[in-house]
Amino acid sequence: MDNAxxxxxxxxxxxxxxxxxxxxxxxxxxTIRSDAIIDVARFLRDDAQxxxxxxxQLCGVDYLGRTPRFEVVYHLLSHANHHRICxxxxxxxxxxxxxxxxxLWATANYQEREAYDMFGxxxxxxxxxxxxxxxxxxxxxxxxxxxxxxxxxVAFTFNQERIYAQKPFAKE
Amino acid sequence: MGIEQKAGDMGIVTTSLETVVNWSxxxxxxxxxxxxxxxxxxxxxxxxxxxxxxxxxxxxNRASPRQADLMIVAGRVSRKMAPVVRRLYDQMxxxxxxxxxxxxxxxxxxxxxxxxxxxxxxxxxxxxxxxGCPPRPEALIDGIVQLxxxxxxxxxxxxxxxxxxx
Numbered sequence: 001m002d003n004a005x006x007x008x009x010x011x012x013x014x015x016x017x018x019x020x021x022x023x024x025x026x027x028x029x030x031t032i033r034s035d036a037i038i039d040v041a042r043f044l045r046d047d048a049q050x051x052x053x054x055x056x057q058l059c060g061v062d063y064l065g066r067t068p069r070f071e072v073v074y075h076l077l078s079h080a081n082h083h084r085i086c087x088x089x090x091x092x093x094x095x096x097x098x099x100x101x102x103x104l105w106a107t108a109n110y111q112e113r114e115a116y117d118m119f120g121x122x123x124x125x126x127x128x129x130x131x132x133x134x135x136x137x138x139x140x141x142x143x144x145x146x147x148x149x150x151x152x153x154v155a156f157t158f159n160q161e162r163i164y165a166q167k168p169f170a171k172e
Numbered sequence: 173m174g175i176e177q178k179a180g181d182m183g184i185v186t187t188s189l190e191t192v193v194n195w196s197x198x199x200x201x202x203x204x205x206x207x208x209x210x211x212x213x214x215x216x217x218x219x220x221x222x223x224x225x226x227x228x229x230x231x232x233n234r235a236s237p238r239q240a241d242l243m244i245v246a247g248r249v250s251r252k253m254a255p256v257v258r259r260l261y262d263q264m265x266x267x268x269x270x271x272x273x274x275x276x277x278x279x280x281x282x283x284x285x286x287x288x289x290x291x292x293x294x295x296x297x298x299x300x301x302x303x304g305c306p307p308r309p310e311a312l313i314d315g316i317v318q319l320x321x322x323x324x325x326x327x328x329x330x331x332x333x334x335x336x337x338x
Contacts, residue, residue, distance in 0.1 A: 134287075135252045142286045151284045170258075170295050 209247025
């Protein structure tokens, strides 16, 4: 199985879903319309020749300053063909909503929760879209590029009085 | 020194209640058995045979907070872990002390970010801070001895005497 065959089968079966494709060092990545991700994934999984049975990983990316700002990346592996394909879905900043793949792969559950926790990407149809890594009362989504890097200002001798005056020390 | 030197071997020692209480507290200190990161490895090293922390009356770690009176926060505390550490502290019976072992527990260390508590003194009151990343077992032992010195200055009502400057 080579990349051209996979791409041809995919574009024949679902011509409307594909927005573009890219090949880098032998790895195929395909950009998909966000509302077509379930159809594409189901086709890749259930097709008798392709058989991408394994969702290797799913993650979010924040390209701050680009439109669409967010991207969800899926890596599928076909054990039968020893072949990988990467699916990318661009999501707008205003409403980063993408259909959930939990109906196809159970492993998508935790990975989608992580992408939600870190980037605030909403996975429509997810059974329990809650935070998985951060505490429940955490405000915001820490891996977004507009979240400040440092936890707090570093205290030196010249500014420690001001910082320690604000610091929430525990009182017994 | 009391009467025993003048009166010979009578099996009697006179001292103040405060001294006896503080002596018993320092020489039978039971740390809470938990470690959070790489500092815990150094803590285990300090308790092992090479450094032998039991010379200072601490040979036993208690796995239950109800039986422990010293909390050694050995490692960075994540924001998600913070309520758990605080709860362990609340479950310990008085009197209790806290040692922040290592840079991460003392001030966040190299992890100046959203996920790590910037110093465990934000969630529990700390008695002794030990610097180092991680501190060597000698540093931990020194911190514990410093804590002993602090406890020896404790009055019965819990307040501290001024240290004697020589």
